[in-house]
Amino acid sequence: MDQRVVDAVRGHPGVHDWTIRFQRGRGAQVYLAGTALENMRQVGRDAYEIELFNDHQVDGEPMRGSAVIPLGREDLARLPSILDDGVSMASLVHNPPWSLPEAGDQPDVELADPRLVDVADSVREARVAADQIRDLVDAAGPGVRLSAAELFLTAVDEQLMNSRGVETASTSTRVLLELNLLADGEEEAEFFRQAEARRLDDLHLVEMVHDAAQHARDATRAHQPRTRLGPVVLSDIAVDQLLAASVLGNSSPYLAQTSAAAAYEHLSRFEVGEPVYLGRERMGDPLTMRSNARRPFSVLSYRFDADGLAAHDVLLIEDGVLRGRTATQRYAQYLNIPPTGRPGLAEITPGSTPLADLLRGEPSVYQVVAFSAPNVDDVTGNFGMEIRLGYEIGPGGTRPIKGGSVSGNLFEAMANARFSAETAEFASFAGPRAIRFESMQVAGEDG
């Protein structure tokens, strides 16, 4: 961290508290178009984010204003004027006072793949992984070929200091893979998969390519589901998508609704001590969920959050009843509850029913393995997602389905859900590998 930044912030008379976050990121990106290399990139960036606090009065009431000031490298030359602007912004923002965290113990949370910390290693690993993807798809059998792959290997060193004595650091790595396979068949079809992990090995490339190849083949003979209200089992990517943040801004629905911020803003539909089913009577397995920001190598884990609060493991929902909330420093003080830091990975207690039993039903059960994208409103719980691939499973056999949509309200649907005994770790949660919803609306072919 550049001492000039610290000195400038510390010495500004209008700054009454402050937090400085510094990230040094670097990484490699490899892009395959078909099996050809399209682009090989090496990237790096230093980024500061300064949060300034200005205390003032409005109509005799004490207020605390804040402004977040991201800085680029070139901004360091004109730091005084940028800080003046930041203080001016903070003085115009009027919030109830709250105080920053003070120095304390912070856990060691495993966040980094040692193979990816050095950018030269990342470039080499990216090329090796690209070769491995080509080879795995080549070996996946006839009729399947690589359409595209993108692999990002990123490492970030982060430092955080604040005016109350917090001074901490962490190193993390992140791996993102997009894989698209094409399969020949009745009608050529594709299967798209995106995966994120902290470590390269956690992508499980062999299994991922194998499953994607099978899904692509199945998609070539998939048909529309029928319109109906009935049991739907979400598994694989689909169950992760139901509980994930959406691409364009919605937060993970349960983690948003159980946050202190949502409660303070009157946007939470849950009350502590009350069931989380929006008035529906529970008919299925009880929902028990934790927010664990200390889970090793989870992409949602961290050592400290943006305020410098240590990562926590928090019980949110127990047997279908809200027991606690995650709370960043500010909202913890507003609601007078313990600060926990921002949410981590959702951990859901699995059920006792084998997946095979969840997939049984008359006349049939729809199993969805992938939606086109996560799309759950984090306030209402309403969702509607297009089936990218699934299966209709009945006594007469199994047939692939795609197209059409599954819609409903997540919080209500969870009242009549059963969780598989088998478990898996996804990007947005760890817990049952599949969830069966007894009554979910599928829109597909009429009649």
Add this chain to the structure above:
Amino acid sequence: MTATDLSPAAAAEAQRLREQFGFLREVVDEMERDVPYASALVRFSDGHSIDLRDGEQSARRQDPQSGVVLTASNGHALEESASDAFDVDSIRSTSRDLVERVRHHHADGPEPELAILADGPGDADFATPVAIDPTSVSLTERIARYEAIRRRLRAIEARAVQAIAVHRDGSQVSIFANRSGMTTQQIRRVAMILQLFVSDGQQRQFDLVIKAGTGGLELLDVTEDELAECAATAASLLSADSVAPGTYDVIADPLTTGTIAHEAFGHGVETDMFVKGRARAAEYVGQRVGSDLVNIFDDPTIPAGYGSYFVDDEGQLASGTAIIRNGIFQRGITDLYSATRLGIPRSANGRRESVQRKAYARMSNTFFGAGTSTLEDLIAGLDDGLLVCRAINGMEDPKGWGIQIWSQFAREIKNGRLTGTIYSPIALTGYVPDLLADVTGLSNTIEWASGSCGKGWKEIVQVGSGGPYLRTRCRLG
């Protein structure tokens, strides 16, 4: 727009950028002594975001996202280096490292030849016309103005539980250089999002008003009628029914029409998807894909469009592209790599989320052309149908040609009239050629919407979409 069209302030800034970054041409020239193609893009941003809501306020400076990306072709593929250091010494050093990397490139797979034509707009300067520059209005005044609007919205509906006003203004400056010349571009974008949440004690619902575009604060005026409609719609959704799944005659509002254009023949004709075998449209160039009424365009030159720009991130001068004309698919939208690989003329659609990411073929402002009817004509022509309103988002399926759009609500139409019954939420799905073949009416005016667009699940860029009211048939759930 040429340098002579710039305001004095924009012209002065362009001159400053030319003086600061004129060396980029020399860097490109030096790189091209060793590689067949090279280019440089410097980009940086500035601006503010203000978030006002019950109980709290926040303000932040826009992330400058500043940096440079140097591109070099090795004759088969592109290699790039991106850094946040864009002083002359750092860029020269980065360029030397990149050239070394390219010179020591070893094929690690099949690598067909990539012969890039270094065309471009030459030397030119561009800037968004701005009537009311956000920096000419103090932050104090802007916060007061938007807080007053927020409070007026909240006061309209007794069941309101939260009202949010988000205001953003920003400038994005880019300098592109290749052997054809050096361009500078100053884009100004503004946005205001008003969102009202209501509750009856059990349910939470919301509606919103969005104003946005390239330009100044003149684009953000909100009328009292718009606030009243937002509050009334949010309240009405508390008693909305679920729509019975099935196939319906529908009229899509302009927001939904624009989203159909965006998802169906926007993402589906991004030609990097052609290269990857992911787009069925590649097999339909010159063929019928919709009724005679269907015209779809992508145009980065739309005045005030949220996705507007003058030069794309790979140096292509902006111009409009007719994607579908009278129901016939004309061509896709390109980035440099895919146009070169496919051997087709470029369109100005090579865009990057930031210099830290590669360029892809991306939309700018994508829209249906207008028809000749009025909304009243279209409603009067339906015995039994739905007016689908406020698309929230959608998802592309270029390979299967499926379409999925999620809209906030739909109003029931019976015997050529709106009945007052409202359904929410609405999932619109269909097979794109069927949906476009069933287009039987378009209204005679176009309305625009603004938004963010991802490529798959990442690579967010700002886009516009729009169109008229559109009558077709599709499946709702």
